[in-house]
Amino acid sequence: MSADRDRPPEPEDAPPADSRSESSARTSTELLAVRDLRIWYGTDRGPVRAVDRVSLDLAPGQALGLVGESGCGKSTLGRGLLGMLPPAAATDGEIRFQGRNLIGMSPARLRSLHGPAHGMIFQEPLTRLDPLMRVSEHFEETLHTHQPDLTRDEARHRALSALRGMGIPPTRYRSYPHEFSGGMRQRIMIALTLVLRPAFVVADEPTTALDVLVEAQIVRILADLRRNFATALLLITHNLGIVAESCDRVAVMYAGRIVEEGDVRQVFGAPAHPYTRELLASTISLATTELHYIPGAPPDLVDPPPGCRFHPRCPEAMRVCPARDPVDVEVDVGHRAACWLHGPESLVPPGMDARLTQGAIGVADEA
Numbered sequence: 086m087s088a089d090r091d092r093p094p095e096p097e098d099a100p101p102a103d104s105r106s107e108s109s110a111r112t113s114t115e116l117l118a119v120r121d122l123r124i125w126y127g128t129d130r131g132p133v134r135a136v137d138r139v140s141l142d143l144a145p146g147q148a149l150g151l152v153g154e155s156g157c158g159k160s161t162l163g164r165g166l167l168g169m170l171p172p173a174a175a176t177d178g179e180i181r182f183q184g185r186n187l188i189g190m191s192p193a194r195l196r197s198l199h200g201p202a203h204g205m206i207f208q209e210p211l212t213r214l215d216p217l218m219r220v221s222e223h224f225e226e227t228l229h230t231h232q233p234d235l236t237r238d239e240a241r242h243r244a245l246s247a248l249r250g251m252g253i254p255p256t257r258y259r260s261y262p263h264e265f266s267g268g269m270r271q272r273i274m275i276a277l278t279l280v281l282r283p284a285f286v287v288a289d290e291p292t293t294a295l296d297v298l299v300e301a302q303i304v305r306i307l308a309d310l311r312r313n314f315a316t317a318l319l320l321i322t323h324n325l326g327i328v329a330e331s332c333d334r335v336a337v338m339y340a341g342r343i344v345e346e347g348d349v350r351q352v353f354g355a356p357a358h359p360y361t362r363e364l365l366a367s368t369i370s371l372a373t374t375e376l377h378y379i380p381g382a383p384p385d386l387v388d389p390p391p392g393c394r395f396h397p398r399c400p401e402a403m404r405v406c407p408a409r410d411p412v413d414v415e416v417d418v419g420h421r422a423a424c425w426l427h428g429p430e431s432l433v434p435p436g437m438d439a440r441l442t443q444g445a446i447g448v449a450d451e452a
């Protein structure tokens with residue numbers, strides 16, 4: 086992973102480093118500890134700050150849903166956590182996985198983690214299946230490379246069970262990739278990722294490209310892996326229902342930052358950040374009588390708005406919001422939000438808690 090290239094300038098009003106950095110209780114039960122992670126892409130227009138000071142933790146077997154509108158940095162964060170970013174990306178901060186910091190790790194070392202430690206289910210899985218190799222040979226090769234101690238029989242058993250889980254019958258084990266439909270090839274690819282029982286899987290929008298049946302299968306298999314092998318999961322999706330159903334925790338991302346994070350029931354039941362409230366209101370449910378859209382669009386990440394990046398669209402914006410970056414506040418046990426509505430009051434100058442009207446937001450941003 087490339088480090089520190091084209092470092093973006095520090096914002097003048099940079100928030101204090103994540104207060105959890107110092108206290109970060111890195112117990113042996115922790116699988117992943119991310120601190121102040123920044124990822125940016127060098128472009129002709131300047132650095133695109135796709136991930137900006139993100140901190141989060143994940144324990145073995147835990148499932149964290151990552152939600153937010155398109156372009157807010159979810160895929161970049163998911164790939165960054167696995168060290169699978171394109172060469173144009175630069176990183177800074179800390180990604181401690183099983184005790185080792187992935188930032189600055191050599192590409193060869195990172196590659197050695199893929200498979201047994203890490204797995205990724207892509208938005209659109211690249212068809213990496215070799216047309217000249219039978220499905221069985223793909224599984225044998227993968228298992229032999231990463232788990233050479235398995236006997237042939239054990240490997241075959243593992244492969245067949247992974248395939249069965251994805252709805253591919255054992256009778257097709259010795260078929261070639263071209264004998265399957267596109268959807269089936271995708272499922273074979275997913276089975277190839279999961280057969281290694283990785284400690285951590287990033288599933289990036291695994292459901293949009295697949296039909297509803299497969300969606301249910303994937304969610305079920307991931308739940309089995311979590312239960313049986315303590316696989317931790319980062320589930321990136323636009324489907325809040327799936328997050329509510331299958332995740333323990335949820336992180337809400339807006340314009341490169343996590344604006345709220347906590348237990349799924351807490352966050353969805355009592356959202357603390359106006360963005361989360363708007364996002365929840367814009368989902369369609371059986372009770373929906375009219376469609377609700379969040380006005381405006383997410384900002385350009387080359388030049389995001391100052392202070393809280395959501396303030397130009399926020400129905401509850403205050404004078405402090407464009408002036409200062411919000412800080413993480415624990416609104417309940419294990420539930421944090423970065424929003425001035427929750428203080429801390431000591432950092433809000435007198436009078437700055439007055440509401441901003443939409444007209445005033447434009448003036449504040451131009452100033």
Ligand SMILES: Nc1ncnc2c1ncn2[C@@H]1O[C@H](COP(=O)(O)OP(=O)(O)OP(=O)(O)O)[C@@H](O)[C@H]1O
Nearest residue numbers: 126133135154155156157158159160161162171386
């Ligand atoms: N290779 C790249 N080079 C330059 N900019 C990029 C690159 N990949 C992503 N970006 C930009 O980074 C920002 C975050 O993109 P990302 O794909 O991570 O968002 P996302 O939340 O996953 O979106 P979606 O839900 O549509 O998949 C966007 O502004 C995007 O245009």
